Amino acid sequence: MDSNRSWDTITAALNRVSGPGRRGADWTTYLCPVHESDGRHHHPSLGVVYNRQRGRTVVRCFAGCPDEQVLERLGLRIRDLFDEPRAPAGARRTHSPAVALADQALQRAGLSLEVHKRDLGPRLANPKDVATYLYRWPDGRSAGCVVRVHTEHRNGRAKSFRQYRRTESGWTPGGFAHLPFHLPEVLDAVRSGRDIHICEGEADALTATHAGLTATCNAGGAQGWHPEHATWFTGAHRVWIIADRDAPGYRHAARVAESLFDLVRELRIVQARDGKDLTEHCDAGHHISDLDPVPVLDAHYCLRSHDR
Structure with missing residues (x-):
C-alpha cells in the first residue's frame, strides 16, 4: 500500500485519536478531533477520501473546522495529505494536459488562444457595488462573500470583485475557504443524485438557479x-460544466473536469449556443437544454466517464 501513503498516515492517526471510522459509499467518516473530542455522543462529521488521480488524501470537516486544525490535533502536517512531496513553491510548472486539451478545443471551435482585453477608454464614474454573493458552510453558516463592482467607462463597463471572509469579529477583507457557491444545495444534490451545473461565475449560477x-x-x-x-462533489451522479466561450472559459472548464473525474460518475461540458456565457444564452431566448457540447472537451470527459 506504499502508493497510498497519505491514506495510511491519515487514517492511522484518526483511528488512534478518534477511534474507528465508518465506511460510506465515498467518504469514510470519523469524529472530528477538533470539535467532537469531548467524549460526548456525536454524529461523525469528519470525512476522509482518497483521490487516486492526484495521489493525495482529502480531509473535510463538514461542520467547518479548518484542515490545518484537524491535522494539528492529529500531530500531522499539510505535507502528510500527499503521497509524494509537492514541488517547492515557485517551481516552474509545465502546461497541464487539461489546459493543452482546452487549447485543442479552442482551435476546433475557431476561438483565439489569446486573451484580448477591450480598451474601455477613460472612466466616467466611481466604482459601484452592484451585487453581493454569500458563500456558506454546509450547515448554512457564512464563510465569505464576493462583492461585484461595476465601473462605467466611455466605451463600456468594467467589472471587478472584492472578497471578504467571516470571522468571529465580523467581515474581514480577503479570501476565504475554497467552497463552492450554494454549497448546502450542492451537497443535497449529491446525496439525492440530482444533476449539478458548474458555471464560471455567480451571475451565471444564479441564472441557472432561477431556471430551477x-x-x-x-x-x-x-x-x-x-x-x-x-x-465537495464526491459521489455526484452527473455534473454539467458550462464553459464561457473564450480561452479562460475553456481552460477553466478543463481544469474543473480533470479535478472531478475520479470523484463523480458522469461529466458533461457544454457552452452557450449564442453569446459568451449562460446568461447571454438565456437572454437570446434559448433553454438550458439548448446548450451545445464543447468540442473535444465534452467528448473526452464524457467518454472517459462511460468507459469506467
Whole structure:
C-alpha cells in the first residue's frame, strides 16, 4: 500500500485519536478531533477520501473546522495529505494536459488562444457595488462573500470583485475557504443524485438557479478553481460544466473536469449556443437544454466517464 501513503498516515492517526471510522459509499467518516473530542455522543462529521488521480488524501470537516486544525490535533502536517512531496513553491510548472486539451478545443471551435482585453477608454464614474454573493458552510453558516463592482467607462463597463471572509469579529477583507457557491444545495444534490451545473461565475449560477437547476461556481472567476472545490462533489451522479466561450472559459472548464473525474460518475461540458456565457444564452431566448457540447472537451470527459 506504499502508493497510498497519505491514506495510511491519515487514517492511522484518526483511528488512534478518534477511534474507528465508518465506511460510506465515498467518504469514510470519523469524529472530528477538533470539535467532537469531548467524549460526548456525536454524529461523525469528519470525512476522509482518497483521490487516486492526484495521489493525495482529502480531509473535510463538514461542520467547518479548518484542515490545518484537524491535522494539528492529529500531530500531522499539510505535507502528510500527499503521497509524494509537492514541488517547492515557485517551481516552474509545465502546461497541464487539461489546459493543452482546452487549447485543442479552442482551435476546433475557431476561438483565439489569446486573451484580448477591450480598451474601455477613460472612466466616467466611481466604482459601484452592484451585487453581493454569500458563500456558506454546509450547515448554512457564512464563510465569505464576493462583492461585484461595476465601473462605467466611455466605451463600456468594467467589472471587478472584492472578497471578504467571516470571522468571529465580523467581515474581514480577503479570501476565504475554497467552497463552492450554494454549497448546502450542492451537497443535497449529491446525496439525492440530482444533476449539478458548474458555471464560471455567480451571475451565471444564479441564472441557472432561477431556471430551477442546482448550480454553483467558485469565487475568483476562471483562475479561482482549486482541487479543494472538487472534493465537495464526491459521489455526484452527473455534473454539467458550462464553459464561457473564450480561452479562460475553456481552460477553466478543463481544469474543473480533470479535478472531478475520479470523484463523480458522469461529466458533461457544454457552452452557450449564442453569446459568451449562460446568461447571454438565456437572454437570446434559448433553454438550458439548448446548450451545445464543447468540442473535444465534452467528448473526452464524457467518454472517459462511460468507459469506467
